[in-house]
Amino acid sequence: MANVLVYAETRGAALRKLALEAVTAARALADASGGGEVHALVAGPSGVGAASEQLGAYGADVVYVVEHAALSNFERESIAATLADRAKQGGYRAVVLGFSTQGRDLGPRLAVKLDAPIASDVTEINVAGDAIVVKHPGYANKVLVTLTLSGSLVVLSVRPGAITAKQAARSARVESIQPAVDPSASRVVVKQVVEGAKGRPDLGEAPVIVAGGRGLKAAENFKLVEELADAFGNAAVGATRAVTDDGWRPHSDQIGQTGRQVSPQLYVAIGISGAIQHLAGMRTSKTIVAINKDKDAPIFKVADYGIVGDVLEVVPALTTAVKAARASH
């Protein structure tokens, strides 16, 4: 029997979807390790402890709440130290995180603090005797790698969207703990936050992504992409490197090998050729729609539904039709 510690990431005071996915992964791992407990740690400003109930509903037996005014920013040095302290209390088989900006930063720090082997961006976790075996898409999603981790404690970060969050009703015991090091003492000082698009879900979590490429011809025409995203209601906006290089959109919108890697339910590619580096970031999307005037564009090789045509004509028509379809139910 062994317990699993999971970092339940929040945005504002709300749990992120990937936090519930990580709890689900931790629950399954604890069950497979002989029925251990899942301990979730949630950190943030005062009030963040309200997430405990939901964490219990998804399978946490214990929730450690770290509330501190300075934690309204993600204070990585302090959170890493607090998680490591907790993990050292013993009895843990694994620390599980989401592979987000936060998880990417915390994972390697924990691996060092705990001297534990780490696997990043995993899509599947299994127990095989004394080892933990994970699947991880490497080579920018082109090669699926199965990794074996030895060691009594391991650190795993889970790819957002790869594991479906499942309820597993428990009523979590809640315990308040102090940050292990002062969160306001960070050596790296944030001078300014440059916000991206407001009011849209993050690319890593959005069920629908509408992405635009150079085929839109001019920065102004990107509003067609925005309007289609608005019509879907729950869509994020993405872009190709051609577009972010030209400054039509910020770098944070870039999808592909050197940008974000996404797997939404629906990906709509508008005026995108489908270069291999772009495909590396979106080819695992469930359904792909492409609109391009060139019938031989490589994007059509991966598109479930392609329309050959001018984006300036097709996209407004699609926006109107999507609005109508959503209004009728």
Next chain:
Amino acid sequence: MGAPAVKIAVCIKRTPDSESRFRIASSGVAIDEAGLKFDIDDFAGYAVEAALQINEKGGGGETVVVAVGPDSVQESLRKAMSMGADRAVQLKVDSVPADGLAVAKALAAELKDGGYDLILFGKHAFDTSAGVVGTATAELLGLPCVTAVSQLDVASGRGSARRELEGAAELVEFPLPAVVTIDEGVARPRYPSLKGIMAAKKKPLESKPAQLGAVRVSVQKAELPPERPAGRIIGEGASAVPELVRLLQSEAKVL
């Protein structure tokens, strides 16, 4: 007088060209390397460029490139020197393990007493797609770490950077020495000039055994992911939109 000289280490990995079509080796645990082109990993290439620009702007300093790997990494180290790096260190292993923490330990052992002001990494390597080695090295050395940086400046003993987040960015400041992992956004890596290539032949490349320690992560299997079913074109122009909406509703069930 320019800014004070900065001593920079850049950790580089050698990886196959990302545009390659991969096949699995007969061992079943690696890709088949036959016929593949290898080069400095994309993000590490950006890191080399960032280091060279900082030292060019400062009018001095030193850029040292470091790689853990078999002798084939010497080619990548030479390339970085032909771009302008001053010297290179190979930390020799027969093959680079899939254990990012082990690689970080080897790098930290080498960098610990090197007197570096700045240690640069790529934000992640193409092959591992993991993003572990840079942050783990920082933690091993006890240095501040700034990840996914798309702009980097150094002035009077402090660094300032733009860090890319999910859907946003941060402008941060930090004391040196520090570790920074580089995202796209800094200038594209330069091509070596002929003069650079000639000069690189005479620059020092030191080779010594890597102190990896225990390797606890290993590849059990490598496979190609399932192909997507072939795409299909459903029509032309705006007249195809109703059919698309119908399919999104009834077949894909996403609307």
